[in-house]
Amino acid sequence: MNTSKKLVAVIAMFSFLIIGNLAYAQSTTTTANGTVLEPISLSSTALNFGSQIFPGTDKSIAKTNAAAAQFDISGEPSKSVNTSFTLPSSMQADTSSATMPISFSTTDAGYAAASTSQSSQTAFDPSVAQSLTLDGTTGELYIWLGGTISPTSTQKKGSYTADITLDVSYPSN
Amino acid sequence: MTDKRILVTVFLLLMPSVIQAQSLAVTNLSQLSFGEEIFPGSSKSISRTEAASASFEVSGEAGREVHITFELPQELITQDSEVMDISFSTTNGGYHSLQTEQANATAFDPANGLITTLDSDGSLYLWLGGTIYPARNQAGGYYSADITANVSYTTN
Numbered sequence: 001m002n003t004s005k006k007l008v009a010v011i012a013m014f015s016f017l018i019i020g021n022l023a024y025a026q027s028t029t030t031t032a033n034g035t036v037l038e039p040i041s042l043s044s045t046a047l048n049f050g051s052q053i054f055p056g057t058d059k060s061i062a063k064t065n066a067a068a069a070q071f072d073i074s075g076e077p078s079k080s081v082n083t084s085f086t087l088p089s090s091m092q093a094d095t096s097s098a099t100m101p102i103s104f105s106t107t108d109a110g111y112a113a114a115s116t117s118q119s120s121q122t123a124f125d126p127s128v129a130q131s132l133t134l135d136g137t138t139g140e141l142y143i144w145l146g147g148t149i150s151p152t153s154t155q156k157k158g159s160y161t162a163d164i165t166l167d168v169s170y171p172s173n
Numbered sequence: 174m175t176d177k178r179i180l181v182t183v184f185l186l187l188m189p190s191v192i193q194a195q196s197l198a199v200t201n202l203s204q205l206s207f208g209e210e211i212f213p214g215s216s217k218s219i220s221r222t223e224a225a226s227a228s229f230e231v232s233g234e235a236g237r238e239v240h241i242t243f244e245l246p247q248e249l250i251t252q253d254s255e256v257m258d259i260s261f262s263t264t265n266g267g268y269h270s271l272q273t274e275q276a277n278a279t280a281f282d283p284a285n286g287l288i289t290t291l292d293s294d295g296s297l298y299l300w301l302g303g304t305i306y307p308a309r310n311q312a313g314g315y316y317s318a319d320i321t322a323n324v325s326y327t328t329n
Contacts, residue, residue: 025323025324025325026197026198026199026323026324026325027199027321027322027323027324028199028200028201028229028321028322029201029319029320029321029322030201030203030204030205030227030229030319030320030322031204031205031317031318031319031320032204032205032206032207032227032246032249032259032303032305032317032318032320033204033205033206033207033249033315033316033317033318034206034207034208034209034211034217034249034305034315034316034317035208035209035210035211035313035314035315035316036211036212036213036257036307036311036312036313036314036316037210037211037212037213037313038213038313039213039214039309039310039311039312039313040213076313079210169212169214169215170212170213170214170215171212172212172215
């Protein structure tokens with residue numbers, strides 16, 4: 001064997017050694033994965049007692065009335081959501097410190113799978129948290145809320161407002 | 174000794190190194206799966222002892238010390254490039270010489286890696302958990318990211 005052939009042979013041998021050393025390090029790849037449900041979206045309209053409230057006379061808005069508050073909810077079809085209201089006990093005058101009582105009966109809230117079903121909604125107590133199911137096809141849910149205001153006979157004239165909060169969430173992971 | 178004899182001898186001396194090197198392997202057995210019902214706005218954790226954790230099998234030379242490192246993602250991503258945070262705690266890694274002992278796996282920090290010894294049959298099993306943090310308005314869909322496990326012999 002001449003010198004150049006010997007050199008090639010030795011290089012070939014060391015190549016085995018190098019390949020061998022590289023092969024000591026091994027690796028494999030997997031994934032972390034998961035599927036997130038559609039996030040909940042929520043919009044609402046006000047519970048509107050109108051512009052003619054007479055002192056000393058209670059005024060009620062039924063949940064089936066067009067003036068009832070409406071909450072439009074959407075999310076992952078067929079999934080259940082937890083709902084809870086934070087309800088006011090009085091309304092505040094916009095331009096003074098006067099207040100006006102507001103109350104909600106055990107049937108003042110209702111829900112349905114379609115916005116067109118307000119008249120046939122299922123009643124529930126708005127002071128009690130609920131677990132409701134989003135529509136299996138659209139992922140939608142509609143909630144309506146009525147209530148009663150009780151202006152005193154000396155109720156100060158003016159516009160009154162109060163916040164009504166509806167929390168909607170999926171169950172925890 | 175002739176040149177040919179020298180070369181054959183060198184070759185035979187080198188072959189065990191090659192064969193020995195090929196005996197080290199790491200195989201993925203399962204993915205780290207957070208499931209198909211991840212609720213936006215609520216973090217979700219998979220521990221190293223759960224069936225949904227990622228698992229790996231290392232096989233090599235009995236009694237040899239190995240160094241294990243992980244390449245961990247910080248985010249999972251959708252095909253639409255939506256991202257979701259993921260993290261790994263200091264106890265999210267686990268190892269044991271027996272595959273049936275996941276519940277009793279010894280914890281380690283997957284970010285720091287692990288140096289341990291293969292058992293008498295050359296086996297080692299690894300598990301990896303983690304936590305994801307979907308935002309309240311997290312876009313719905315399938316999220317994923319690669320996790321790579323690297324294994325090598327130490328010089329010990």
